[in-house]
Amino acid sequence: MAQARPYYADKSLSAAFYDVVTAADERLAGDIEAYAGLAAPGSSVLELGAGGGRVTFALAEQGYTVTGIEIAPAMLAQAQARLAQLPAELAARVELRRGDMTALDLKRTFDLVICPYFTLAHVPAGTAWRNTFATAARHLPPGGRAAFHLPLLEIMRMPGPPKEMVVFDRPLPGGGRLQLHVLERTFKAAIGRLDQVIEYVERDAAGAVLRRSPERLTFYLTDPEPLAATAGLVRDRDPIPLGGVGDIWVFRRV
Structure with a gap:
């Protein structure tokens, strides 16, 4: 196997050019609107896997208050640099924190939890998925929604x-x-x-x-519904197709 560094690692080109690649990826078109459609304007959003802040700042611009969690220091640094350049009114709606989505507990709830751009698929489909669904449920009130973008098996x-x-x-x-x-x-x-x-x-x-x-x-990919159910999350609607390569799965906390 080829010698390779992990994606989004320090000094990796995937981190350095994250904005270039995502801006050119037409398969992501419509994801911001899909997430925004799951909660009323002005709602609070917890984003698991904020990356460089593409979704974070787009939702903040629409009036949402967003807490972005990112585990990769190189990606978090990019998001923080962008945050520092925002107008004060917009920056006040964004909080960025380093954290592990499989073990996160912020001791508060949000109106919506999102996990965009195949972030859940980056961790093994088993205990890590189950723990991430538990994180989502922990940060939602009853009836609150959580959305996960997953790749298609084909x-x-x-x-x-x-x-x-x-x-x-x-x-x-x-x-x-x-x-x-x-x-x-x-x-x-x-x-x-x-x-x-x-x-x-x-x-x-x-x-x-x-x-x-x-x-x-x-x-990694598996059927998310049984693992989500262990955390008290049930499917809210049919998966939302996105770009022909993935679906946004929407769950609701019971």
Whole structure:
């Protein structure tokens, strides 16, 4: 297997160029509106896996008060830097904290809990999922909703492209480019695990390689309903399709 650092680790290019990749990912179109539609304007939102703050700040701009939890220091630092640049009125609606969604207890409840951009799928589908659902339930009043964006099984089963294929190519400020290759892609159906090594390549304006970073990205998938039920969460509605690669599963605390 290829030697690779974890996704979103310190000094990883996945962290450095998170905003570039997510801004270009059309498969995320509509997720902000989907989450906003689950609670009334002005509601309080707990976001598990805030990343660089893409969803956090978008919801705050719509009037929600958002507490964003992120475990990766490199991603949290980006979100905090963005927070520092916000107008005071908007910044007052955002709180950012480092924390583990599988063991979080803020001793308060929120109107809505969200876990966007496949964040739940980053942890093994078993105890870690069960504990994350328990975290969501712990921070909700009876009747409160929790939403989890999960990948589709048929997408996880797809074979990877040739290593030499550029699967992502976007310009960078200053005239350079960011390119991505898939070096490895294997799916283990018995445990619902997709393991990939994505190589990030940063090039200058002349096309020369400035940095190259292979990074391991793993997703897990199982039926979420039985694990959610152990925390007292029941499905609120049919999953919301998003971008042809995933669904937003919405649960309600009983």
